[in-house]
Amino acid sequence: MSVEQSHASAEVAARVERRWTIVAVIIIVMMALLAAFAGIHRATMPQPRVETIDPSRIHLSGEFVESNLGSVLEANGTVTVRAIGQQYSFTPACIVVPADTPITLRATSADVVHGILIQGTNVNTMLVPGYVSEQLMRFTKTGDYLMPCQEFCSFGHEGMWGKVKVIDKADFASRAKGGGRLSCVGQ
Amino acid sequence: MLVNRKLILAHFWFAFAVFGVALTLGAWQMFIRSPIGTWLSNPELYYRSLTAHGTVMGYVFPTLVAMGFGYAISESALEQRLVGVRWAWAGFWLIVAGSIMAVIPIALGRASVLYTFYPPLIGNVFYYLGVVLVVVGSWIWVALMSINLRVWRKAHPGAPVPLAMFANVAGSYLWAWTAVGAALELLLQIIPVAAGLKNTIDAGLARIFFSWTLHAIVYFWLMPTYIAYYTIVPRAIGGRVYSDSMARISFILFLVVAMPIGMHHTFADPQVGAGFKFIHSAFTALVALPTLLTVFTICASVEIAARLRGGRGLFGWVRALPWDNPMMLALAFSFVMLGFGGAGGLINMSYQLDASIHNTQWITGHFHLIFGGAIVIMYFAIAYDLWPHLTGRELIDIRLIRTQLWLWFVGMVVTTFPWHWVGILGMPRRMAYFDFGDPAIAPQALSVTLSAIGGFILLTSGILFLVILARGMRAPQTEAGPYRFSLAVHQPVTVPVALNTHALWVALMIALTITNYGYPILNLALSEGTSVPAVYVGAQ
Numbered sequence: 001m002s003v004e005q006s007h008a009s010a011e012v013a014a015r016v017e018r019r020w021t022i023v024a025v026i027i028i029v030m031m032a033l034l035a036a037f038a039g040i041h042r043a044t045m046p047q048p049r050v051e052t053i054d055p056s057r058i059h060l061s062g063e064f065v066e067s068n069l070g071s072v073l074e075a076n077g078t079v080t081v082r083a084i085g086q087q088y089s090f091t092p093a094c095i096v097v098p099a100d101t102p103i104t105l106r107a108t109s110a111d112v113v114h115g116i117l118i119q120g121t122n123v124n125t126m127l128v129p130g131y132v133s134e135q136l137m138r139f140t141k142t143g144d145y146l147m148p149c150q151e152f153c154s155f156g157h158e159g160m161w162g163k164v165k166v167i168d169k170a171d172f173a174s175r176a177k178g179g180g181r182l183s184c185v186g187q
Numbered sequence: 188m189l190v191n192r193k194l195i196l197a198h199f200w201f202a203f204a205v206f207g208v209a210l211t212l213g214a215w216q217m218f219i220r221s222p223i224g225t226w227l228s229n230p231e232l233y234y235r236s237l238t239a240h241g242t243v244m245g246y247v248f249p250t251l252v253a254m255g256f257g258y259a260i261s262e263s264a265l266e267q268r269l270v271g272v273r274w275a276w277a278g279f280w281l282i283v284a285g286s287i288m289a290v291i292p293i294a295l296g297r298a299s300v301l302y303t304f305y306p307p308l309i310g311n312v313f314y315y316l317g318v319v320l321v322v323v324g325s326w327i328w329v330a331l332m333s334i335n336l337r338v339w340r341k342a343h344p345g346a347p348v349p350l351a352m353f354a355n356v357a358g359s360y361l362w363a364w365t366a367v368g369a370a371l372e373l374l375l376q377i378i379p380v381a382a383g384l385k386n387t388i389d390a391g392l393a394r395i396f397f398s399w400t401l402h403a404i405v406y407f408w409l410m411p412t413y414i415a416y417y418t419i420v421p422r423a424i425g426g427r428v429y430s431d432s433m434a435r436i437s438f439i440l441f442l443v444v445a446m447p448i449g450m451h452h453t454f455a456d457p458q459v460g461a462g463f464k465f466i467h468s469a470f471t472a473l474v475a476l477p478t479l480l481t482v483f484t485i486c487a488s489v490e491i492a493a494r495l496r497g498g499r500g501l502f503g504w505v506r507a508l509p510w511d512n513p514m515m516l517a518l519a520f521s522f523v524m525l526g527f528g529g530a531g532g533l534i535n536m537s538y539q540l541d542a543s544i545h546n547t548q549w550i551t552g553h554f555h556l557i558f559g560g561a562i563v564i565m566y567f568a569i570a571y572d573l574w575p576h577l578t579g580r581e582l583i584d585i586r587l588i589r590t591q592l593w594l595w596f597v598g599m600v601v602t603t604f605p606w607h608w609v610g611i612l613g614m615p616r617r618m619a620y621f622d623f624g625d626p627a628i629a630p631q632a633l634s635v636t637l638s639a640i641g642g643f644i645l646l647t648s649g650i651l652f653l654v655i656l657a658r659g660m661r662a663p664q665t666e667a668g669p670y671r672f673s674l675a676v677h678q679p680v681t682v683p684v685a686l687n688t689h690a691l692w693v694a695l696m697i698a699l700t701i702t703n704y705g706y707p708i709l710n711l712a713l714s715e716g717t718s719v720p721a722v723y724v725g726a727q
Contacts, residue, residue, distance in 0.1 A: 010677050017433055017483070024479035031533065032469045038539040039465065046454060046461045046538060050710075055719050087722075112308050112722050113390060115455070115546050119613030119627070122542040124455055128391050129307060129719040131457040146627050150546035150615040152301055154308055154724065155230050158618040 044122075051132040055110050058084065063132075064108060070181035071097055073173065082181075083107045085114035085127045085149060088156030094163040094184030098172035099142050105135045115151035118164050126151060139166040188266050189259060189670055192577045194275055198255030199570060199577075201283060202248050203653060209243035210649040212236045214642040217602070221639035222623050222632045230619035234299040237617065239290060241302030244558070246321050247286050249408040252566050253362070254278070254328045256411045257355050259573055261332060263670040264349040264418075265339045271331045278331075281324030289317025297725045301617070303401070304377060306393040309721045312381035315373050322366050329359040347682040350431055351418040351672045354438040358410030360693050361442050364700070365407055368399025368449070380721045387718035391458030392711040398449035399704060406445035406474075408558055412565040413438070416485050416518065419572055421673035423514035426492025431675035433484045435686040440477035442692050444470055447703035454538050455545050458717075463707050464538060470703065471536035478529060482522070489518070491676065513588045517568035520596040524560030528553055531607065549610025552603040559645075560599040564592065567652055574659050575667040582659045591655060594648035602641030605634035 039045040058064040064084055070092050071081045079101050084091050086109065097103050107116060109127035117124045118137075125133045149160035165184050175182055189195070216236050218224040262269050269275065291313065292298040298310030336348065336356050348356075372393050379385045417434045421427055428434060450467035453459055490504055498504025509515050531553035534540045544550065571588060575581050582588065609631045614621075623632045685691060711717065 013430060013676065016487075017430060020483045021480065024476055024483075027479070028472045028475055031472045031475075031537070035465070035468055035472075035537045035539060038537075039461075044539045044542070046459075046464050047457060048461045050458055050460055052714060052717050054716060111720075113305055113394075115615070117546065117613060117615060124542050124545045126453075126455045126457065126546075128394065128457055130389065130717040131391050133455075133457040144627075146613070146625075148613075148615040148618075152234075152305060152617040154722070155234060155299070155619075157234075158230055158620055 047134045049134075051134070052130055053108055053132050055108065055129040058108065058110060063106070066091070068181060070183040071095060071103075071176075072181055073176040077101070079103045079172075081105045081107075083116070083162075084110050085116065085153075085160075086110035087112060087153055088149075088160040090116070090147065090149070090160070090162035092162075092183035092185070094165060095147070096165045096167060096172070096175075096182050096184050097139065098169040099139050099166050100169055101138065101172075103137045103139075105137055106132060108132045112153045113151050114149045114153050114160070116162075117148055117150040119146045119148070121145065124150070142166045142168055188268075189262050189576055191258060191262065191269050191272055191275070194269070194272065194279070195255045195259050195573075196577050197279055198251045198258070199573075201279075202251035202255065203570070203656065205243045205251075205286065206248045207649055207653055209240045209248065210646055212240045213244075214639075214646040216240065217639040217642035220618065220620050221635045223636055223639060225620065225623075228620045231296055231299070233619035234301070235293055235296050238299050238301050239293045242289060242293065242318070243286075245302045245404070246318060247282065249411075249558075249562070249566075250321065250325045250362075251282065252569070253358060253407065253411050254325060256414070256569055256573075257328060257332055257359065259577075259670065260351045260355045260414070261335045263576075264351040264355075264672055265335065267335070267339055267342075269331070270335050270338050274327055275331055278324040278327030281327070282321050285317045285320025285324060287317070288320060289314050299724055303397060304372070304393070306372075306377055306380070306388045307390050307719050307721045308724055309377065309381050309388070310724045312378060315378050315381055319370070319373055319378075322370060325366070326363060329363040332356050332359040345681075347679045348687055349672065350428070350434055350675075351414055353435060353687070354410065354414045354417065357438045357442045357689060357692070358407060358414070360689060361403060361410065361445060361696075362407040364446060364693075364696060365400050365403035368396045368401075371399075372396035386721050388721055389711065389717045390719055391456065391717060392708070394453055394456060395450070395459065395704070395707055395711060398452045399446075399700070400449070401452050402449040402471075403445045405554070405558065406441050408562050410438075410441070411569060412521065412562045413441075413481060415565045415569050415572075416481060416521075417488075418672040419569065420485065420514055420518050421488045421492065422671060423572060424489065424492045424509050424512055424518075425495060426488050426490075426673070428673045428675040429484050429487035429491065431677065431679050432682070432686055433480055434675075435682070437477040437480045437484070439686070439692050440480075441474070442689070443695050443699065444474045444476075446696050447699040448474060450703070450707070451536050451538075451541070454541050458711060459707050463703070466703060468536055468538055470699075472533075475529070475533065478525070482525075485518070485522075488673075489515075511585075511589070513571055513585065513592060514568055516589060516592050517564050520592060521561045521564050521568075524556050524564070524596070524599060527603075528556035528561055531556065544610050546616055547610035548606045548614045548616050551616050552606030552610060555606070556599065556603045560596075560603070564595055564599075567592065567595070570652075570656060573670070574656060575665065576670045578660055578662075579664050579667065580659055580662040581665045581667070582655065583662055584655050584658060587651065587655055591648050591651040594644055594651065598641050598644030598648055600641070601644060602638050605637040605641075609634045
């Protein structure tokens, strides 16, 4: 190869490379923009606030005492679900919620790291002891969903499965009439 | 010029021996959690096995391969005897000792915390000390790589550092800094608790420290593979590296942007706010760049080989490639698996898409495709390529090598594709068994069975690999000649200082880590009342 030929081929190589780099950069910028759009426009972003809680005292006082766990219909028509995970179960073991209603899930762990995953939905969050996890959710279909613990929490991890029962909105409202906290118990 | 062959062989043999053990455990795990193996449903044994599998595959095996390959590169690319051979042996023995120290408590069931530790779960202190020894041993290698390059630079002022060594040293710096996250977690948080000096721990902070290590460690595993793509494959198939500077840019980009992205592993965690998660997500997208550049450069390099062999046309050259050459086969398989695994990774990096597959079997499928697939198959190729130079004996079982690579590729696809599928269905990971009698879970039985079959295909391939290497130690002697690396189409005469040294990029790597991790770590470390009681594994 003569010097001129070599020089020309180096230029071709550089040009092709440059084009490829531009394509690659465009792909990456597009992905970041899509994520930003989905985050801002569809409000699917992680919880913005960090809340702490003492796991050794949650059963004694505060938001996560046993009588306050389960689903509650708020005055504004939304529903709040409170749950805790501990080796090796969720409390409540079965959560009951209405369809077509904005729901806030607030949960924490009483001991080690657990995870809440509702199969067939995008509800998926970690329960880290010392911190409160909050996730917004909304179900369009009634039915039963499995809710396994998705994070290794020691030997009984594979046995830690909860359930979510999504019922009709009116049904839920009539059950919630008397106030108090709802779970699947008694169904 | 390979002088310290025994040192390099020791690293490779120990790496592949523990790999064989961990691979067997992996196949066993898949078998007993599938519907065909429910006769043994002992979760305790399962999690011991899982901890051993992860610890070996995550820390011991890739570190030893990177080190052994690194010493080989240092000697043959720089054409200079390794400086600090005694230290290198010391590092090796530290890793052997650390591995044994870690494995004993695992086998006794006192450290079933998986390789990701999961505080406030706390295992036996010797498990963590063993892991620390492995890391310390590898840091000796990092120092030696740096020192050897420095010695060479003194003797060759201003000369371009050979690409293989440039990349090798970049990989070692990446590892040194990446390991700091887990080291901080172990030394400041876990070991004091495991040793009984404290009984509370901040689990949220520990997870952030670990995420510092957890993603960039994958790029450390990837480094030998990428070095093989650029500096072995083109030579082995009769081609040239398309662009030496593009290769350098790719390795520099890995060094800089692989580090500050780990928080995408904690998208669903409550201890970090949304802002830093978004920043880490964007940086994760950025790390796709060096891989995209590599895919281009390597395809172009391979095309050169095909055209030199008479390949014609827009795509006709693909047929002219030396497909019976094991290196060509390994590269093609590696690229296919990297393609699927990388596409999965792009899904994981986006918070919005990650929500549907976070901590499901999808993730297991994704990283087995990347590490077990794209990366490990090139470790095989590296071993095959180096073996004649290390042993002075020819590897004659070329057909067997091809069979082994095929089996690995098929096994990996059969294992991981069903995992991706059940992951989308919401199957959680790290489960010792499933109740396939539950009508909601029963439809996943077929996929889990397929994966288990894939596991046995992989095990067969792994055994074949060890057999080929062992037979290679007893083949007739030959002179393999000097170990050489691929030449570039335009071999660099001079290289800009920025592409010939690491200082600027290491500084950038550290600075980016501090901006991306500094505030969240300080914030967590300074917040009161976030420490929770430790839960000791195996304690009654």
